[in-house]
Amino acid sequence: MIEIDALVVGGGPAGICAASTLAEKGLEVWLVDENDQLGGQLVKQTHKFFGSKEHYAGVRGIDIPQKVDLCKVKVLSNTSVLGCYKDGVYTLIIEEKTYIKVKPKGAVIATGAQEKFLPFEGNDLPGVYGAGAVQTLMNKEGILPGKKVLMIGAGNIGLIVSYQLLQAGVEVVAVIEGADRIGGYWVHSAKVARASVPILTNHTILKAVGKSEVEGAVIAKLNSNWEVEPNSEQTFEVDTICLSVGLAPINDLLWQRGCQMQYVKELGGYVPSRNKFLKTSVDNIYVAGDVSGIEEASSAMVEGKVAGLALAMDIKGENFEMEIEQAFRSLKWLREGETALNLRKGLEKIGVIEC
Template identity: 40%
Template sequence: MARINEHPILTPSSEATFPLTFQGQVIRALPGEMLSSALFAAGFRTFGKHPKDGSPQGIFCANGQCSQCMVLADGIPVKACMTPAQPGMRIEPLTELPSLPDRQTLPPTGEIETLEVEVLIIGGGPAGLSAALELAEHGMDVLLIDDKDRLGGKLVLQTHRFFGSINAVHAGTRGIDIGVRLASDVSEKPTVRTWLNSTALAVFSDGIVGVLRDDAYVRIRPQMLLAATGAREKALVFPGNTLPGVYGAGAFQTLVNRDLVKAADRLFIVGGGNVGLIAGYHALQAGIDVVGLVEALPQCGGYKVHRDKLARMGVPIYTSHTVLSANGAEAVESVTISQIDEGFRPVEGTERTYACDTVLIAVGLDPVDEFTEAANRFGVPVYTAGDADEIAEASAAIFSGKITGRQIALDMKRTSAPIPEDWARTTAILKSHPGKTIDRTAPTIQTTEDSANRTFRERETPRNDNARSDGELGASPTPDEPSSNGFAFPVFHCTQEIPCNPCTSVCPQGLIHIDEADIRNVPDYIADQVGKACIGCTKCVSICPGLAITLVDTRENVEMANVTIPFEFGDSALEPGQMALAMDVNGDLLGEFWVARVTAMPSNDRTVLVVVEAPRDKAARIAGLRVQEPWVGEPLPDVVRPLEDEDIVCRCERITAGEIRALIQSGMRDINEIKTVTRTGMGACGGKTCQTLIARLFRECGVPEEAVTKNVPRPLFVEVALGTLAGASANPQDSDENVNPTDPHSLDGKVQA
């Protein structure tokens, strides 16, 4: 674990670090960096012990929702993931209940302000920002609040290029850049106010939303509330699931992509949806080995292009497998997985253990819906957009926000312009799950005399079937037509229907086609139909968000093709003259080929184009280059067996599945009664993690959902200091308690001494 000093997409901070201490040892932090990231960068991922049973604690949500990363900062208990590091801060692990600092004086308390706004948007992610933009179009008074220090929501963590429609939602652009663009658009709207570091705490029955803004409590009375609060990750119950090193993809991406901390050396991923697949790719880009990925279903649920990309980088993907346990004493040291049968039961004898330091849980998302639910309960006017409404891709959230914004403007009679019909259609398309997989037979390369084999649409759909017939390339030569027998053409390793169309927009010859009526179709190469030839410009290769287009060019040499491959690992990872391992779309090795050229062009937005020389029988099958050595995915010689029934369901109060299962089997059907007996759900997170897990235990015990009484939801969303609620100024002027800013040099001196 260390800082990431080189990254193919992100630019590491060049700011000077400053010293602080953890357990007396000097560590260094960047200005504005959260303590958790500084600790990780220094190699500490066990932050303390749980007061109940001494179990090691570390990062879990990295989002201020739980309290597992609590540390003592200058004697004050704080959440490490939400507390910026300060020069000279003295951090100590929290091993027992913290002592409340004995402040004898109280700063002046004030009245809590109540602010009236037309629309309050909770959440500055893709949905909230788009909604704000749409509301601004109608001149509406909008307050947008976000609990982070920058806008963009999870876009801030998305270093990959987005799928979707190039017209509607900036497809082909990296999530981080979409976030910046939306945020900058919003900042130009005079009627939209934005509050950062502002966490919604509760929607109250009097129509007021309590907000913690920096260290001040503010009450907001909106005429309309828009919850664009996104999603939270589902947790998973298995032995070792609370060890430091087991956490969600959001936490991982926060550490790696936001804070550029190499949070792991060897990562194992649980879950083959888009979140897990993308996180794996991000890990590779950060120089982290991805030991493997398990998916319980027979196929990964995420986009096939994401899956394929990961596979051909060299990451083993185990479908119909599950995690049996995370193993380790103070933190994760290994993970044990096994194959599962159709009933999702582990198959005896298939267990394997892999050394790893991090197990990333990416088994799905749940909407953050407590504000919507409270507002509905209290009759407060509310809309919900983005993932908070329905889990989908960020591109869908952008459009969902836009539509919801218009709907609110209509509701509040600030516009009479109805929602255009194609908006709803676009949203439906963007939200759709991956469609069928097309069997595209990899082409073989012939000479121009046999042009029929140059098009690769081995598909059942009748679309453009005539394209194949007699569009003889040689019959309609263009100025770019090569003089030799060789030619250039793109190969689409994109075989699954997903909403995406950037490739169609960049071809200067107009040779790539997706029916605009439904961008879920896979692209067709329509050179024959258009009567023009590919000029080998490689624009389609560099725009494809899925890195699923290569360009085969035999114009220089008909036997040895130049294959242009998109590569997002910087321009120094491979050099001309080196050998590269070329993989087919499934991740199988095709061979080792010379790298002819490595081109990094600014217009390609950090996607490097690598050209390898490959024989023509293999050229078109090359889909990517392996970046990870095969030994990374080797299992340990011995299987580590999990302990039974010790898996934690309520991680705040450390309640096991066994305890809860016993209560269910004794006849309990009211989750509130289970809470009474065990304290489950009474911890810092307030049931955000355990409630879905308890619901699953009920199902496992054969109790139908309608027989179960749910936990009564209670505010607050996150914990807030009494002094803040009292309107006391943030920094008590208590001289005896105030920390003397330590001279950084003296700390440095200590380390040298």
């Protein structure tokens, strides 16, 4: 049994910021991630971030992890946290070989999110991908998923990945969206529209066509009750169908540990109940980033800082409230505007902010 001050599970933007903050406050921190490279979703985000300088505006997502100071953090890559038990013990497996037990004084769970899928005929054919998988293939491995793509979902991820496909020379035949409006930022939809890619709202996919791989896709129009309008089917000849229909928090460890969970549709599904310092119902377990509600990398980083500071206060008994207040102001700024309305509703439901 190894005893440490703090354990951070997940090396995405939330986890690296939490770990860096805890180390800066003089605590012995382990940062654990199951991948070979730190950054979580950032390792595939080749585009430049926007917003403010404080939130790495102008820096490519893939370059952000190197800008965070982790020199005092013990980083365990290729390591998965398998379990989290009532006595405060966490079980880890390193490189799929070495099994160890760790007992930290406190932990930040920053395990991120996984992609949601859609039920439709033929969705198990080779050629049907999640948008995250397409980004990994293209931006990390340098492999194109196909030549002609239909994108399902016009949120930020669907729009960004569509644009990245176009930049890589892939034809995007259309972006379809079930809702009556585009969910992503105007700046992303404008780039796709300028490339003459139609963005069809009120549309859904009915089936993937093909015997052993995707050869086409049938879509149809939806009415205001989300029912398929008769005779509205259209067929596209494509070799790839890319799904970008939302993310759901990876919350297994929190369920296992008995943290109180709440279903909040606007935050992506089951999320942990927590106070504004991101402390869960279980003492000394904090959360940050997408596991606490689907948002963005910028807010995940600020949440990581809040959770790190709050846990450091618990462990050291010192007061870092002024720094926390500053981070709160940053979060408020990031959560302003019409596009974050849904998110604010979700956070209000969980009792974190006033809408």
